[in-house]
Amino acid sequence: MKIDVLTLFPEMFPGVLNNSILKRAEDIKAVSYRVVNFRDYADNKHHTVDDYPYGGGAGMVLKPQPIFDAVEDLTARSETENPRVILLCPQGARYNQKKAEELAQSEHLIFICGHYEGYDERIREHVVTDEISIGDFVLTGGELGAMVIIDSVVRLLPDVLGNEQSHMKDSFSTGLLEHPHYTRPADFRDMKVPDVLLSGNHRLIDEWRAKESLRRTFIRRPDLLEDYLLDDQQKKWLQEFVKEQETNQKDK
Structure with missing residues (x-):
């Protein structure tokens, strides 16, 4: 280019x-x-x-x-x-x-x-x-x-980031915000990394990341979901987030 x-x-x-x-x-x-x-x-x-x-x-x-x-x-x-x-x-x-x-x-x-x-x-x-x-x-x-x-x-050009997968899961690239990230130590001042990320079970990790990506988008940028095509699992998660939000508002 x-x-x-x-x-x-x-x-x-x-x-x-x-x-x-x-x-x-x-x-x-x-x-x-x-x-x-x-x-x-x-x-x-x-x-x-x-x-x-x-x-x-x-x-x-x-x-x-x-x-x-x-x-x-x-x-x-x-x-x-x-x-x-x-x-x-x-x-x-x-x-x-x-x-x-x-x-x-x-x-x-x-x-x-x-x-x-x-x-x-x-x-x-x-x-x-x-x-x-x-x-x-x-x-x-x-x-x-x-x-x-x-x-x-x-940064989107071939070979620029070194890993071709690096930008594909960035916020907005998938249509959703990116999931949370953690690194060492696993326990920092009594703030612990979610157990699933330490499990070594990549299927569960991928599922957690997908769910947290949707959760973060729902909380921070709900406008992005207006034209986003949700699959059945994501629809269930979204219903769960709505109920959590309603419960939290009642508690306040």
């Missing part, structure tokens, strides 16, 4: 891209990164990339010319016919694991990180393939959002 980032602050990226899983991915040639200052594409002597909005109003708006030229240049140099061009924007579709898995199938991603009041609308209409928001809040710029998306996508 090739990942290009268009930003006015390229110095923000080395610390993230040159460490941990993202660095490992580059080392094994699963991905290559290129961070580009789109100010370099400005066609005026002062290299300005923003201007006052037509109609008045607060803030400055990113001009179309530098971003159009930058994307066209990167696309012309791409080995992929139609790279995905991602605009980081609070108006975009909310990002989730399903989108990460979709983007992980791409060969070339181009991220546009904006600043100021917003983008000239023609950038959205004629350059971008995806508008993405990482949440219902506003950041100073798109750089942090791009880093979040890059991390979530790159």
Whole structure:
């Protein structure tokens, strides 16, 4: 995969891209990164990339010319016919694991990180393939959002995590939140690891993990269950959780 980032602050990226899983991915040639200052594409002597909005109003708006030229240049140099061009924007579709898995199938991603009041609308209409928001809040710029998306996508690429099964049971990958984890010691300050995890019985362990994954989702993110197709066993567990919740509420 090739990942290009268009930003006015390229110095923000080395610390993230040159460490941990993202660095490992580059080392094994699963991905290559290129961070580009789109100010370099400005066609005026002062290299300005923003201007006052037509109609008045607060803030400055990113001009179309530098971003159009930058994307066209990167696309012309791409080995992929139609790279995905991602605009980081609070108006975009909310990002989730399903989108990460979709983007992980791409060969070339181009991220546009904006600043100021917003983008000239023609950038959205004629350059971008995806508008993405990482949440219902506003950041100073798109750089942090791009880093979040890059991390979530790159870790899904083949061989990056070392174990192909590592990401398959992550929270959201299965549609549910992940089950609890424990490690040594088995008894820490009188807080004990569940006996089933010490039993060595993998069938019972798998069953416990599946049940606790459903329980955690029911308690913390019940909205995820609205479109989740439960099997018969999960339906029984869910009824059990509801009764437990009702009992706990009565006790209070």
